[in-house]
Amino acid sequence: MTDISRRQLITTGLTVAAGASGVVVAAKLAQRHGLIPPDAGVFYGPGETLTYAAQRLLNRHAMAREFSRSQISTNPFANEVDRLGDEFTRMQAASFVDWKVVVDGMAARPATFSLAEIRSFPTTTQVTMIGCEEGWTYIAEWTGVPLSYILDRVGALPPVRYIVYRSFQSDWWESIDMADALHPQTVLAHRMNGSELPVPFGGPVRLRVPRQLGYKSLKYITRLTLTDNLKPFGKGTGGASSDAGYAWYAGI
Ligand SMILES: Nc1nc2c(c(=O)[nH]1)N[C@H]1C(S)=C(S)[C@@H](COP(=O)(O)O)O[C@H]1N2
Numbered sequence: 001m002t003d004i005s006r007r008q009l010i011t012t013g014l015t016v017a018a019g020a021s022g023v024v025v026a027a028k029l030a031q032r033h034g035l036i037p038p039d040a041g042v043f044y045g046p047g048e049t050l051t052y053a054a055q056r057l058l059n060r061h062a063m064a065r066e067f068s069r070s071q072i073s074t075n076p077f078a079n080e081v082d083r084l085g086d087e088f089t090r091m092q093a094a095s096f097v098d099w100k101v102v103v104d105g106m107a108a109r110p111a112t113f114s115l116a117e118i119r120s121f122p123t124t125t126q127v128t129m130i131g132c133e134e135g136w137t138y139i140a141e142w143t144g145v146p147l148s149y150i151l152d153r154v155g156a157l158p159p160v161r162y163i164v165y166r167s168f169q170s171d172w173w174e175s176i177d178m179a180d181a182l183h184p185q186t187v188l189a190h191r192m193n194g195s196e197l198p199v200p201f202g203g204p205v206r207l208r209v210p211r212q213l214g215y216k217s218l219k220y221i222t223r224l225t226l227t228d229n230l231k232p233f234g235k236g237t238g239g240a241s242s243d244a245g246y247a248w249y250a251g252i
């Protein structure tokens with residue numbers, strides 16, 4: 001079954017289960033579980049909310065498809081990024097010894113981790129596909145620290161509902177909810193295909209969110225902020241992409 005027909009089935013199933021006024025009931029259910037995407041009412045109607053809520057309620061633990069090593073793309077396409085600038089070049093020349101990832105917001109023990117510390121944390125490895133909204137995809141092996149490990153380490157407080165993550169490129173920032181943040185395949189990736197993550201692919205460290213489209217897999221991660229409210233960030237829709245009109249929830 002394709003992802004699209006599977007998604008339609010889940011949405012239909014939720015609507016049927018909810019009865020004749022399915023959409024209304026499902027919307028209430030979604031509200032109760034905090035499953036209204038932050039961009040609802042800006043660019044999306046009840047249909048988008050229902051898809052997001054249906055995925056969240058029924059599909060929360062589903063794994064992104066994993067591939068075998070023989071399926072790894074031989075010529076992966078690194079999407080072009082804007083100029084990273086002199087400070088980045090200087091850090092790159094020094095093997096990113098000065099690279100830091102700040103973890104702040106609703107944490108019992110906010111922390112700043114060096115790249116060396118991040119590399120010393122436990123890792124998982126996945127062979128997954130990344131896909132751009134523009135249509136191209138590639139398969140690669142990513143190794144990284146589960147985001148759940150970082151959240152546990154800093155003592156994420158119970159009200160946290162979203163993780164806002166930021167890039168060295170200040171106009172690139174995104175957020176995910178806790179279902180994705182705690183998902184076992186969501187990792188702070190620092191290796192790709194058995195080597196240190198190359199700069200064109202987001203090195204020294206990128207967030208891999210394989211359950212969502214490529215634009216949620218932010219490169220050059222510098223900061224993770226734990227929050228219960230996305231309104232204070234940017235235009236309040238939860239990310240640079242959603243502020244610009246793309247879906248905040250880019251589930252695949
Ligand atoms: N910091 C930063 N992160 C980014 C981007 C970017 O330009 N800058 N592009 C995004 C988009 S649109 C996609 S599709 C993926 C592309 O990942 P790739 O370069 O590994 O192909 O990275 C995402 N992360």
Ligand SMILES: [Mo]
Pocket residue numbers: 079131132133134214215
């Ligand atoms: Mo993209």
